[in-house]
Amino acid sequence: KMSSPVKVFGHATSTNVARVLLCLEEVGAEYELVPVDFLAGEHNTPEHPFGKIPAFQDGDLVLFESRAIARYILRKYRTPGSPDLLGENGGAEEAAMVDVWTEVEAQQYHPAISPVVFECIIFPVMRGAKTDQKVVDESLERLRLVLGTYEERLSKSRYLAGDSFSFADLNHFPFTFYFMATPYAALLDEYPRVKAWWEDLMARPSVKRVCANMPTKF
Amino acid sequence: MAPVKVFGQAMSPNVARVLVFLEEAGADYELVDVDFQAKEHKSPDHLARNPFGQIPAFQDGDLVLFESRAVAKYVARKYKTDEADLLREGDHSEAAMVDVWTEVEAHTYSAALSPIVYECLIFPLMHGKPTDEKVVDESLGKLRKVLEVYEERLSKHRYLAGDFLSFADLNHFPYTFYFMATPHGALFESYPRVKAWWESIMSRPAIQKLSATMTP
Numbered sequence: 001k002m003s004s005p006v007k008v009f010g011h012a013t014s015t016n017v018a019r020v021l022l023c024l025e026e027v028g029a030e031y032e033l034v035p036v037d038f039l040a041g042e043h044n045t046p047e048h049p050f051g052k053i054p055a056f057q058d059g060d061l062v063l064f065e066s067r068a069i070a071r072y073i074l075r076k077y078r079t080p081g082s083p084d085l086l087g088e089n090g091g092a093e094e095a096a097m098v099d100v101w102t103e104v105e106a107q108q109y110h111p112a113i114s115p116v117v118f119e120c121i122i123f124p125v126m127r128g129a130k131t132d133q134k135v136v137d138e139s140l141e142r143l144r145l146v147l148g149t150y151e152e153r154l155s156k157s158r159y160l161a162g163d164s165f166s167f168a169d170l171n172h173f174p175f176t177f178y179f180m181a182t183p184y185a186a187l188l189d190e191y192p193r194v195k196a197w198w199e200d201l202m203a204r205p206s207v208k209r210v211c212a213n214m215p216t217k218f
Numbered sequence: 219m220a221p222v223k224v225f226g227q228a229m230s231p232n233v234a235r236v237l238v239f240l241e242e243a244g245a246d247y248e249l250v251d252v253d254f255q256a257k258e259h260k261s262p263d264h265l266a267r268n269p270f271g272q273i274p275a276f277q278d279g280d281l282v283l284f285e286s287r288a289v290a291k292y293v294a295r296k297y298k299t300d301e302a303d304l305l306r307e308g309d310h311s312e313a314a315m316v317d318v319w320t321e322v323e324a325h326t327y328s329a330a331l332s333p334i335v336y337e338c339l340i341f342p343l344m345h346g347k348p349t350d351e352k353v354v355d356e357s358l359g360k361l362r363k364v365l366e367v368y369e370e371r372l373s374k375h376r377y378l379a380g381d382f383l384s385f386a387d388l389n390h391f392p393y394t395f396y397f398m399a400t401p402h403g404a405l406f407e408s409y410p411r412v413k414a415w416w417e418s419i420m421s422r423p424a425i426q427k428l429s430a431t432m433t434p
Contacts, residue, residue, distance in 0.1 A: 051368045061311050068317035076310045096292040104286035149269045
């Protein structure tokens, strides 16, 4: 029985939508991207109780929260040919290390890098707002500390969670992609292992396919 | 089997997050203090466990972990039984619902609620810093909207992920416990299903036991 493609509700340029699309591309699952104008209160989308994107539908199952959607995709649609990105088939320790560095992205990396992206790209483009340089400068200081820790980690481990590429590495893509389009991209040059890790990520076929729909100039 | 070790103090919300799952499992564990006054959290020994110099850190034999939600998940998996299956990883759809509401706690619920805990309790009591009422008011506005969604959700299901208690519900415990000690705890009275859900969590023996160690 052919199952219908899963649906992702949102725009390919959204960081959290890109997170989900990346996972779909990694496992090679068929999907349909359904644009949402949630301000217009579209009725043909599943309700996202917090009014955000992405939302996701697989048959009767409706999900939201990009990291939850991503995990579902990586578990349900994983094929023998696709990598075990959650480490769940590798044993408790491997899965735990993926969880640790996935949390690090959410709790340490994201709060440091995302304000730079918001101030330099998102707020100017979406609201015509001026960049708050103070916020950018404070964030860059925080980011330097985080990148220092990443540099140390990547001197001991090929990827963040261990020797295999994982969901933890993948989660860094969306905001880092846009950071590299800000005037501060050269910061990564000060952390050579981080830079090499980023270039390795960018070379993945799934990442190239998702990038193709994300702007680099604003 | 040697008891697992948790590094940090039970009163820290993120340490408590890990202890919730150990207590629920009735697991043997050792709580090892980290002396912040002495800057022990920045010592080489602690940084080797948590390179970001925070608490908790966790050790099970040779395995060392950090980030409370990752540690909590490891604990929930390790002590899973047929009766106590908080993650539901045997069923893709149920596991996904647990993940959804765990993410909601992390990114939406706590984002609205924890600033109130910091401003009303942690900053005044631990840092002698006065409450910033503007932050509190903004956060209360956000929290009301979040609690409306929770009220709606809990009108359809007994717990957040479905009709079963899960990892998602228990993750709400630490910061909500402290929220109830602020002057704004009565906010939950306006959301009867949320209130009932919270009371059912608080009535659990493991939560009662842990709460007693978190009260100064």
